[in-house]
Amino acid sequence: MPKTERWQWYVEEFSATEQHHHALEETYYSGKTPFQSVAVVRSATFGKMLILDGDTQSSQADERIYHETLVHPALAAASDRSSVLILGGGEGATLREVLRSPDVRSCTMVDIDGEVVALSKRYLPEWGAAAWDDARADVVIGDALAFLREREQTFGVIVSDLTEPLPDSPSHPLFNGNVFRDIKARLADGGVYVLQASTAGFHNMALHAKMARTLRGFFVHVRSFYTHVPAFDNDWAFLACSDRSDLAALDPATIDAYVAKLRGENYFYDAETHRRLFALPLYLRRELAKAGETF
Numbered sequence: 001m002p003k004t005e006r007w008q009w010y011v012e013e014f015s016a017t018e019q020h021h022h023a024l025e026e027t028y029y030s031g032k033t034p035f036q037s038v039a040v041v042r043s044a045t046f047g048k049m050l051i052l053d054g055d056t057q058s059s060q061a062d063e064r065i066y067h068e069t070l071v072h073p074a075l076a077a078a079s080d081r082s083s084v085l086i087l088g089g090g091e092g093a094t095l096r097e098v099l100r101s102p103d104v105r106s107c108t109m110v111d112i113d114g115e116v117v118a119l120s121k122r123y124l125p126e127w128g129a130a131a132w133d134d135a136r137a138d139v140v141i142g143d144a145l146a147f148l149r150e151r152e153q154t155f156g157v158i159v160s161d162l163t164e165p166l167p168d169s170p171s172h173p174l175f176n177g178n179v180f181r182d183i184k185a186r187l188a189d190g191g192v193y194v195l196q197a198s199t200a201g202f203h204n205m206a207l208h209a210k211m212a213r214t215l216r217g218f219f220v221h222v223r224s225f226y227t228h229v230p231a232f233d234n235d236w237a238f239l240a241c242s243d244r245s246d247l248a249a250l251d252p253a254t255i256d257a258y259v260a261k262l263r264g265e266n267y268f269y270d271a272e273t274h275r276r277l278f279a280l281p282l283y284l285r286r287e288l289a290k291a292g293e294t295f
């Protein structure tokens with residue numbers, strides 16, 4: 001029998017003409033919550049994976065690349081990282097990375113989908129690890145939009161680890177100028193807002209550029225950074241926004257001092273990786289410089 005017929009396949013559709021096929025060794029869970037469809041699978045190449053609405057969220061083999069990139073540049077740059085807010089982040093790995101910093105005294109994580117959180121604790125315990133039981137963690141099950149509007153607390157760092165803002169996704173209402181204004185109001189003076197900000201591949205960077213353009217209306221410094229995430233089969237982009245810190249100009253000594261204090265060892269992020277994350281190719285810089293649509 002041809003090799004491909006030995007496997008069940010999870011087919012991730014990027015567009016009408018592009019797909020990534022993952023050979024599956026096991027499906028742990030497949031179902032629907034009130035907010036999204038959820039699958040927890042084990043792929044032959046990437047190990048366990050969480051898939052929401054057909055989109056890979058993270059994989060066992062490379063989730064540290066994604067989560068260290070999302071969290072550590074922002075925490076390293078923040079003048080005050082004692083209180084952190086995470087929007088989304090259902091698998092718990094963003095919480096895990098934040099709590100590796102001993103300077104963090106409290107971290108509130110707000111995810112809309114209690115079933116994703118429960119499935120992650122059950123099938124992906126390596127992602128959240130001890131963070132779920134850390135006394136500094138406050139896990140709120142609720143809509144991040146309501147949280148931002150109802151609470152008056154401010155945070156030194158806000159990390160947005162929401163799903164892609166596709167029209168039917170529960171994250172869609174969180175990507176527009178009005179909400180970026182609400183997020184800024186929840187940031188302490190000079191704080192850092194960092195978000196996973198869609199793809200940076202030369203063939204699909206328009207959504208990222210639109211996010212960057214919109215955020216430039218609210219923050220003095222808005223920096224794109226990106227890395228390749230193999231399980232996503234793409235270059236993945238992030239945005240760091242602050243009125244005080246320019247993350248692209250963060251000096252290596254500050255990063256080294258921050259990393260040295262983290263509990264446990266990094267897999268991906270250090271001062272040299274930081275330099276690479278913020279060094280953007282010409283085509284992306286050109287796209288970011290263009291005038292165009294905002295949210």
Ligand code: SAM
Nearest residue numbers: 057088089090111112113143144162163170171
């Ligand atoms: N790494 C990811 C990616 O590639 O898109 C994001 C990871 S994380 C699993 C995304 C989380 O955002 C999910 O757990 C989902 O439930 C949550 N989410 C979506 N919309 C939300 C909202 N309005 N409020 C709070 N959490 C939300």
